[in-house]
Amino acid sequence: MLQPGAFAFRLPENLPFLTLDSLGWTADATAGYGNDGRKRRDQGHAIFQYTLNGTGRIDIGSQTYDVPAGCGFLVKVPSDHRYYYPLDGQKPWSFIWLNARGEDALRMWDRMIERQGPIVRLAAGSLPLTLFWELYRAVSVDRRTDAAELSVMLYKWTLSLLKPDANDTSEDIASAHPAIRQAKTYMQDNFASPLTLEDVASHCGLSRSYLCRLFQRIERDSPLAFLQRKRVEAAVTMLRRTDMSIRSIGTQCGFDSPSYFGKIFRQYLHLSPGEFRKRAAEHPYDVVYLD
Structure with a gap:
């Protein structure tokens, strides 16, 4: 059973990649607890802290936020x-936290803050919290201390916060993804056909509007944008592996006209289909994934 505690690691040298400096679970912070980011000694570090019970407070610049x-x-x-x-706290502040260091830590924290701001909201069953508790168990129960192993787990945790569906609970994801997988498989298998949203939604047993909302929530994208990427990916492979004309490739990949094919291809590859075919030495790829 997991218990509150605090764990620190002192490496013999500063490493540029993401490393774990410390992490913990504090159950009883009350009057007198606090940290000032202008006075701390751990310069060059990045911190995540998440409230389990009670309420904390943070001042960031001129803004004050309850946590x-x-x-x-x-x-x-x-x-x-x-x-x-x-x-004015009413009960002890209980929270989990981790302190990371390394050039990658600062870059990744910048990216996370840029995308969602300094305040994050996470459901109890969300992937970032699930991965945090895995990391906490590895350190507090399994007593893992290998810096590289812990860095791998820390990278996985950090990337989970950057995922579009970071705040979905495992139950939400499990219930939504079968329909998304079904839609994606159908579009991948039928990209050459003149598919419409109604076709995809009907195949999945969903309404058009619900499919779009679900796709946007899970994939942060539209079904038709996904279909468009699959068509361009197929076109790339055909341009490299066949001698078919560009017009024929566009038709077989589901594009209505050569001009539209060229427009969409350039949107993703920044080259026309003809330029991509001619510049094989510069772009020696048979397959390009656009996800």
């Missing part, structure tokens, strides 16, 4: 922030 259960924050050291137990 109740289900919310967390991302900050770097040094920066203009201060997080603390508020004077």
